[in-house]
Amino acid sequence: MRTLLSVIFLMVLAMPAWSAEYRYELKVDGLACPYCAYGIEKKILALQGVKDDSLDIRLNEGLVVFDAETDKRISEASLKELVNDAGFTLRGLETRALGDEARAQDN
Template sequence: MKTPYPWLAGLILLWSATAAAGGMRYELRVDGLSCPFCTYGIEKKLVNTRGVTGVEIDLDRGVVVVKTREGVTLTEAQLKKLVDDAGFTLRGVKVSLETQQQ
C-alpha cells in the first residue's frame, strides 16, 4: 500500500520529537569535587542561576549535571565562571537536549 502523503509521516515524526524535547542538559567534568560539603557550594551557585531547573552531582565521577528550562541555554563561558566562582575547575562540557524520557 502506498502512503498518500509521505511528507505527512515525516512531519508527524518531527513534531513528536520536538514535543518530547525540554530544556538543555549540561554534563560538566569538574576537578576538586571530593566531599558532600564541596558539592554544596557548586550546587548553590548553579541552582541560583536563572533558568536552571536541576543540578545532580556524582562525586565518584567528578560530574555535575545541570538541567535548564526550555528556551534557556548556557554558554561554556558562563558555566566556567560559575564553576570557577565556586572554587573548582571546569575540565569539559557535554551538551545535550533534555527529553521527557530522561
C-alpha cells in the same frame, strides 16, 4: 474580538517554542566531599531555569549534571566562570537539547 482571541490562542500554543530544555554535564576537578558539592550546588541552582530536581552531583566521578529550561544555551564561558567562582576547575562540558521524547519519559 475573534481576531484578538485567535492571536492570543496562537501565542499560547507557540509559548513552548520560546524556550528549550537543555541538559548540561560538567566535568569538574576538585569535587571531593559533600561540602564541596554544596558550594557548587548553590551556584547552579541560582541560574535561571535550572530544575532543582534534575541536579545530580557525582563526587567520585567529578561530574555535575543538571537540566535548565532557557531561551538559549548557557555558554561555556559562563559555566566556566561559575565553576571557578565556586573554587573548582571545569575540565569538560557536554550540552544537549532535550527533545519531546525525553520529556515524555519523565512523565
